[in-house]
Amino acid sequence: MAETVFKYEGSTPEQVLAELAAKCGLLLTEVGFYQYLDSQDELAHFRDQFSFPKLTTSPGVECDDAENENCVYFCGNSLGLQPKSTKEHVQKVLENWEINNISCHVMGHLPGITCDNYVRDGMANLVGSSQEEVVVMNGLSVNLHLLMVSFYQPTKKRHKILLEEHAFPSDHYIVMSQIQQRGFDPEDSMLFVKARPDEELIHIDDILDLIEKEGDSIALIMLPGVQYFTGQVFNMEEITAAGHRKGCYVGFDLAHAVGNIELYLNKWEVDFACWCTYKYLNSGPGCLGGAFVHKKFAKTKMPKFLGWWSHKESTRFEMSNDLDFSCGVESYRISNPPPPLLVACILASEIFDQTSVRQLREKSFLLTGYLECLLKHYFSDISDSTTATVEILTPANFSDRGCQLSLRFSCSLKEVAEKMTKKGMIFDIRQPNVMRVAPVPLYCSFHDVYRFVNALREALST
Ligand SMILES: Cc1ncc(COP(=O)(O)O)c(C=O)c1O
Numbered sequence: 001m002a003e004t005v006f007k008y009e010g011s012t013p014e015q016v017l018a019e020l021a022a023k024c025g026l027l028l029t030e031v032g033f034y035q036y037l038d039s040q041d042e043l044a045h046f047r048d049q050f051s052f053p054k055l056t057t058s059p060g061v062e063c064d065d066a067e068n069e070n071c072v073y074f075c076g077n078s079l080g081l082q083p084k085s086t087k088e089h090v091q092k093v094l095e096n097w098e099i100n101n102i103s104c105h106v107m108g109h110l111p112g113i114t115c116d117n118y119v120r121d122g123m124a125n126l127v128g129s130s131q132e133e134v135v136v137m138n139g140l141s142v143n144l145h146l147l148m149v150s151f152y153q154p155t156k157k158r159h160k161i162l163l164e165e166h167a168f169p170s171d172h173y174i175v176m177s178q179i180q181q182r183g184f185d186p187e188d189s190m191l192f193v194k195a196r197p198d199e200e201l202i203h204i205d206d207i208l209d210l211i212e213k214e215g216d217s218i219a220l221i222m223l224p225g226v227q228y229f230t231g232q233v234f235n236m237e238e239i240t241a242a243g244h245r246k247g248c249y250v251g252f253d254l255a256h257a258v259g260n261i262e263l264y265l266n267k268w269e270v271d272f273a274c275w276c277t278y279k280y281l282n283s284g285p286g287c288l289g290g291a292f293v294h295k296k297f298a299k300t301k302m303p304k305f306l307g308w309w310s311h312k313e314s315t316r317f318e319m320s321n322d323l324d325f326s327c328g329v330e331s332y333r334i335s336n337p338p339p340p341l342l343v344a345c346i347l348a349s350e351i352f353d354q355t356s357v358r359q360l361r362e363k364s365f366l367l368t369g370y371l372e373c374l375l376k377h378y379f380s381d382i383s384d385s386t387t388a389t390v391e392i393l394t395p396a397n398f399s400d401r402g403c404q405l406s407l408r409f410s411c412s413l414k415e416v417a418e419k420m421t422k423k424g425m426i427f428d429i430r431q432p433n434v435m436r437v438a439p440v441p442l443y444c445s446f447h448d449v450y451r452f453v454n455a456l457r458e459a460l461s462t
């Protein structure tokens with residue numbers, strides 16, 4: 001766990017980039033500057049480990065660019081790129097099944113019975129926990145439900161779940177249905193923390209005040225680590241401490257946080273967390289989810305849904321129907337794990353073993369900072385060269401954001417998005433009018449940012 005001081009502590013990306021540009025005698029907007037930044041990037045080699053979408057084959061692209069064969073991929077906050085090694089290893093797992101048939105459960109490339117154990121160390125590093133505190137299983141939404149069976153224990157007095165007003169739809173529905181399932185009314189039991197009028201971001205003080213004020217009636221606090229729409233980071237340590245002071249359980253949805261920001265779930269005493277692995281961890285669409293339960297609950301008897309995989313491995317196959325619980329989060333496993341999916345998670349986490357989230361954050365400081373500076377330079381005012389302004393909704397403070405920037409345009413986004421897509425820019429739109437762009441430090445370059453901003457300039461030019 002990195003406890004050292006962050007390399008750029010006390011500076012803003014804008015300051016650091018301006019100093020670097022001055023040192024090179026370049027303007028921030030010059031070609032030479034992105035070339036300089038890419039030449040200094042110690043993580044640049046990771047890009048070669050991923051399959052990049054090609055201009056010639058990516059849907060919607062109509063662009064013949066002699067200098068670039070790849071698209072600019074800024075959608076890793078939704079679906080990570082495919083590591084080049086995935087195909088071959090999935091193939092090996094399939095061959096193990098083909099050749100060893102029933103014995104593939106216990107032998108060969110990634111034996112079924114133990115395959116999920118191989119990912120636990122890597123996952124634990126990513127979330128700041130010990131390996132006994134994490135498992136990989138099911139999908140994110142399913143895992144949230146399973147953990148809420150334990151961590152949402154409503155009583156007449158304490159029945160509320162605190163969540164954000166604009167939570168990701170799945171989280172909203174999960175909370176709503178859990179409340180209904182326990183015989184309570186979502187109208188009374190869903191407690192929303194809201195942004196202030198005409199604001200997009202939520203003030204941490206408003207969360208803490210709400211916990212202080214309503215804490216005695218809150219059974220569970222369920223918030224994201226990084227908000228999917230705005231890219232805002234929530235201070236998980238403070239929220240957890242505030243929740244615990246009031247006797248609430250505290251859990252986080254880390255879909256947009258894992259592999260994006262540094263996490264110390266064990267140290268922060270978070271009760272539980274769930275995430276998906278197909279965004280920043282690059283395991284593939286709909287691949288398995290991760291779950292964390294703090295080790296303080298390793299021996300606590302809590303209500304939970306059970307299956308044969310909740311039973312200790314050493315006696316599981318005695319088939320006695322005499323439940324001998326696995327410890328802690330392992331006991332939440334219900335079904336046997338799928339090796340073809342696990343192998344993709346293992347490979348994805350192995351890529352992270354070759355670096356650290358701290359190192360990625362240091363690159364991200366400059367990479368997303370560079371995007372921010374160029375956007376501000378070209379699009380903060382309507383000028384002779386641009387027809388629209390671009391407002392960055394994501395917090396300006398580096399520690400309050402991951403790599404994603406969410407952009408609101410003063411013009412219709414539809415036309416802009418069409419033009420950008422034709423040029424090979426890959427990003428997404430979230431209604432009503434926000435474009436999300438995530439320069440993922442693991443595989444994106446400063447050149448990508450330069451190309452993206454140039455494409456945007458063309459799309460918005462007068
Ligand atoms: C914040 C958040 N929660 C939940 C989900 C749903 O995840 P899944 O479909 O893997 O259950 C997603 C992504 O789709 C998400 O971004």
Ligand SMILES: Nc1c(O)cccc1C(=O)C[C@H](N)C(=O)O
Pocket residue numbers: 077078079228255285286
């Ligand atoms: N999983 C997705 C899918 O199958 C289709 C479209 C989008 C997704 C996503 O994961 C969306 C993502 N969670 C988001 O932040 O919006």
